[in-house]
Amino acid sequence: MSDPADSGEPASLTEQEARERAALLEVERYDVRVDLRDLLEGERWQASSTITFTCRTPGASSFVDVVGEVTAARLNDVELDLSTHGRGRLPLPDLAADNVLVVDSVQADTGSGNAILRSVDPQDGLVYVWSSFEPDGARRAWACFDQPDLKAVHGFQVSAPSAWTVLSNTSPDVVLDREDGGRLWNFEDTPRLSTYVVVVNAGPFHEQREEHGDHDLGLYCRQSLRTYLERDAEEIFRITAQGLAFFGEQFARPFPQRRYDHVFVPDFGGAMENWGCVTCSDSELYRSPPTYAERAWRALLILHEMAHQWFGDLVTMRWWDDVWLNEAFASFASAWASVGATEFTDAWAAFLAQEELPAYQLDAGPATHPIRGQVSDESHAFASFDAITYYKGQAVLRQLMALVGEETFVEAxxxxxxxxxxxxxxxxxxxxxxGAASGRDLTGWTTAWLDQAGTDTLSLIGGTLLASSPDGGEPRPHALRIGSYERTDDGLRQVALTDVETSGTTTRLDLPVADLHLVNDGDLTFASVRTDERSLEVLLSTAASLPDPVDRALAVCTAWDLLYRGELSTGDFLDCVLAVLATEPSPGVVQPFFELALDAAEQWSPAVLVPRRLARLADVAAARAQEPDHRTAALQTLAAAASSAEHFELLDAAAADDHDLAWRVQVRRASLGRYDAAAVADLLERDPDPDAQVRAWGVEAARPTEEAKAEAWERVWRERAVPAGLPQIGFARAFWRPAQHELLLPWAHRYLDELTDLSGGLLSVLSQVRIMRPRTCDEEWLARAEELTRSEELTPVVRTSLVATVDTLTRVLGARS
Incomplete structure (x- = not known):
């Protein structure tokens, strides 16, 4: 058998190798037998993969991907030399025209989240196993040709402990008791799929199923989260059914499989679009009744992964240079479907406030990159997997639909x-x-929008709209609107809406006399917008009275863009956003506006002004907490900014039956040096959340002591005890309290030390690096971090993330001073 200790780091498949292998081979099917029974108490995932494939040049050689211990391999009934297996590749010599390859393998790395994770629920000791293979993780589970353009039918047989439910892409057609223990699950064949979108999940799941139209919908979670799934199941089923109906109609192609499942799993940093069996972080099963914004976000997640069933699974990118298109399209489609098919009709406003804004920020700094780019090998597939990939890409697809029209876009x-x-x-x-549907030549549009980095600026000066590119070259073409508004006793009233299609640097306009000309009204294009001085004054002072939530979001985000670029003070931004927050009716933007205001008050403000500004924010939050539609979001903000006895009195009353809020209040108290061990112990005893211990650790991490920070650091970086997703986000926010600047500086430097010694799966590494990034620093840290970005010590994904962090913190220090 092969010796994994001698095999070295798995080689990363290059684009050239993938092209050559795709030109040589065609894969007909995989028949994969997986044995999970050892995972009940051990670590071994065992598999036998039978691959039926053809070779266009008989006698040629190739290789199959398999990471782990290979115990046997036979090609066309001839035993292969296992000593040739190394770096995740098993050579395949002298191929026939028609071939059958059988490879038996064992994967013992099931605890790091590297494609496979065996997880033990801390509450009841039950074991769950999930898999997630993008970009090249399938090779860690079984032998395969692990590249997106060698699609094949997959047939799975899975042996598992008797108490476990096994889930895969299709329905199980037979489940049998095995004579040697456990049960055997035999699944229907999949359609032709890429290796990265197949899945095997297993464990003693709680299950709920409902029939909706032509589909059989399933929801699964660990037993300890049953209460939360049952609370939200009706809404999740409804969103799923609405999405399947919307996409089926828009794409003129209903989802072809009756079964469609969502599996909520622990310690998973996001979601994965496996065909017919979407895997999601179970932190999306909120432990307290979710806010509108949390519900809307979960709806977007459901619709994003669903859109991938068509754009990604049905039709798959040929190589990873188009991964941006997969993700951007799914993000675009999720907002499109949310507005068109669900109750969350303010999704485009929420997108601007919560997702598009980070893309503007990233695009304004040295971490900017074109939306699409060359991907030399699979290790670089997600090097630029960020807000530009997802959210600028999403905005650009919306711009394309605005340019050609929705009806034409749907036809295409x-x-x-x-x-x-x-x-x-x-x-x-x-x-x-x-292009064919619209009758337009989109060659130039494609190059301008997808191959150029940075954000254009659109500036309205008198009756002229000036477009400028960040590199001084030709600006992109933009299809947008300019809204003209006049002040009235009831606020701003729109008097005209002018459609504009720019070409080049200068566009002459015929605009009416108005108090405010809002450039990019409706947020149809991706651009940094500037208006005339009088309009800007009106915009900042009366943004709350704009009649549409998208435009109110545009006003606040324009103010943030000015702050981010050093053109507006933090105080002026806070004046604008707090005025909007005082009256904003749309719950989809209230929560992200509160988060922006909190960042401005505690991170972007000089230390001497932080208490005063947090108190202002807390007063606004306390007032909005009296309104049912905004109560939870306002209370969460108040818990982060509470500054007076009255604030804490209000919070304590509200937190009596709200465990999530109670934890937030304890974090705030601890950060102020008022840690109450007895109150934390009592709350830990009362909270039924199986991850409640992580919340208690977060309270401890917020304490302004060296010992507290050291203990928290060990839990994140050494013990890996903080689950990915929302638990890690909350823990990081508790740890990095900007007001504890002097205490945290050494830990900011420790963060840089950690970046050179990372291990684990892509999702867990990305989550840890991005979520645990420092929120405060000094000039010495900036210099050291910049030097590290120029070294060869960091992986591409980590380097890109660090470059963005350095840029943001440089701007933060500038705003503070």
Whole structure:
């Protein structure tokens, strides 16, 4: 058998190797037998993969991907030399025209989250196992040709402990008791899928199922979260059914499989679009009744992964240079479906306030990059997997739909899915379909928007709209609107809406006389906007009276963009956002506005002004907490900013039956040096959340002591005891209290030390690096971090994240001074 200790780090498949292998081979099917029974108490995931494939040049050689211990391998009934297995590759010599390869393998790395995670629930000791394979994790589970353009039918047989439910992409057609223990689950064949979107999840799940239209919908979670799933199941089923109906109609192609499952699993940093069996972080099962914004976010997550069933699973990118398109399209489609099919009709306003704004920030600094780029090998697939990939890409697709019209865009998508179903496609295929449907040559548009980094600036000066590119070159073409508003006793009233399609640097306009000309009204294009001085004054002072939530979000985000670029003071930004927050009716933007205001008050403000500004924010939050639609979001903000006895009195009353709020209040008290061990112990005893211990650790981490920070650091970086997703986000926010600047500086430097010695799966590494990034620093840290970004010590993903962090903290220090 092969010796994994001698195999070295797995090699990363290059684009050239993938092209050569795809030109040589065609995979017909995988028959994969997986044995999970050892995972009940041990660590071994065992698999036997039978691959049926053809070779276009008989006699040629290739290789199959398999990471782990290979115990046996036979090609066309001939035993292969296992000593040749190394760096995750097993050579395949002298291929026939028709081939059958059988590889038996064992994966013992099931505790790091590297494609597979065995997780033990801390509350009841039950064991759950999940898998997630993007970009090249399937090779860690079984032997395969692990690249997106070698799609094949998959047939799974899974042996598991008798008490476990096994979930995969399709329905189980037979479940049998095994004579040697456990049960055997045999699943229906999948359609032709790429290796990265197949899945095996297992454990003693709580299950709920409902029939909706032509689909059988399933929800699964660990037993200890049953109460939370049952509370939210009706809404999750409803959103799922609405999404399947919307996409089926828009794409003229209903989801072809009756079964569609969501599996909520522990310690998972996000969600994964496995065909028919979406895996999600179980932190999305909120432990307290979720706010509107939390419900809206979960709806977007459901719709994002659902859109991938068409754009990603049905039609798959040929190589990872188009991964941005997969993600941008799914993000675009989730907001589109949310507005068109669900109750969350303010999704575009929430997108601007919560997701598009980080893309503007990233695009303004040295971490900017074109939306699409060359991916030399799979290790670089997600090097730029960030807000530009997802959210600038999403905004650009919305700009494309604005340019050609929604009806034309939908027609193009229908042709695209019809022409490339169960195959692979490229950006050129999509743009060709849109160009044909619209009668436009989109070659120049594609290059301008996707191959140029940075954000254009659109400046209204008199009757002229000036467009400028960040590199001084030709600006992109923009399709947008300019809203003209006049002041009335009831606020701002729109008097005109002017459609504009720019070309070049200068566009002459015929605008009416107005108090405010709002550039990019409706947020149809991705651009940093500037208006005339009088309009800006009106915008900042009366943003709350704009009639549409998208435009109120545009006003606040424009103010933040000015702050981020050093053109507006933190105090002026707070004046604007707090005035909007005092009256904002749309719950989809209230919560992200509160988060922006909190960041401005505690991170972007000089230390001497932080208490006063937090008190202002707390007063606004306390007032909004009296309104049912905004109560929870306001109380959460108040818990972070509470500054007076009255604030804490209000919070204590509200937290009596709200465990989530109670933990937030304890974090605030601890950060102020008022840690109450007895209150934390009492809350830990009362809270039924199986992850409540992590909340208690967060309270301890907020204490302004060296011992508290050291203990928290060990839990995150050494023990890996803080689960990915929302638990880690809350823990990081408790740890990095900007007001504890002097205490935290050494830990900011420790963060840099950690970056050179990371291990684990892509999702867990990305989560840890981004979520645990410092929120305060000094000039010495900036210099050291910049030097580290120029070294060869960091992986591409980590380097990109650090570059963005350095840029943001440089701007923060500038704003503070």
């Amino acid at each position: 998508l229908r042709h695209y899915f019809a022409d490339h179903a169960w195959a692979n496609a490229t950006l050129d295929d999509l743009m060709g379909a849109v």
